[in-house]
Amino acid sequence: MFFQKLKLRTSKNSHKISPATVSKSPATVSKSSEKRLRKEFQEEDHILKAHVRASLPSPENISRWEATVNGPVGCPYENGVFTVSVHIPPKYPFQPPKITFKTKIFHPNISESGEIFVDILGSRWSSALTINLVLLSVCSILSNPVEPFLVSNYAGRLYRKDRKAYEKVAREWTLKYAKG
Template structure:
């Protein structure tokens, strides 16, 4: 037993170790999020790349991304290229990113300012999700709108009352605004 009392475990307190270590809980979360985002930005997935082209807006800021979403086949958004901005909070992955369509789109889950209403960007957010998987989910929602829809969005009324009219308008908007 005497042997265990003599052992002393000390943290590495060298200047090099101190400079890499976050100072507070908040900066620790930010540091963790930054490291994770750097890894996520380098993921190369063939299936994902067919629908999502994402990149850092600036190499100096891992919390701002840009992406192009390719409209899925057999839906009104087919072959459209939709630009989105991704603003990632410093508390990522514990808080969801804010993703906004920069390209005008006629969709029940997207408001007139490009804001997206889907549960994984709100109440169903999980730290297990990655930015690329969220973007792929948004592509899926393009072809299959999900509730909750955006209140007051004209696309919701048309979608619920006349699916053919909705698809026609969505195709027209895709051709006009998302034609690469």
């Protein structure tokens, strides 16, 4: 995958939020999860920033993030800006986050309601993954859909049957729904 090919470098001198800014999060995550999430949110990564921007809709709630994902160059989603919501479960990092596209998108791994169906958000989740790496992998699947595709997903069926037709529809939807 895209993020596996990259050597990610981070620095910890961000001024996005401070412990004082994030008061006690609702009793949705443990103190250790809250500390890890705060650290993850403050990470600075130049590769990530080129593709994804994360924010906290409410600084008081570290378990809900929003992000914008830029469509990668050379794929049908190029020049698109897609909004996703990130809901972090109480047992994070031992359970994966739930990431949902809020921007309408035509993709074999994404349902009509915006749910993402890839193994790292399910059976292949690892507590070693961070929200930022998952967001970068979401960016990666835009240019490289991963098997298996949703059986009931028209985008998946079209992707398998006629790649050019799939790319045409994906570009049209990107222009219509994901204008930067």
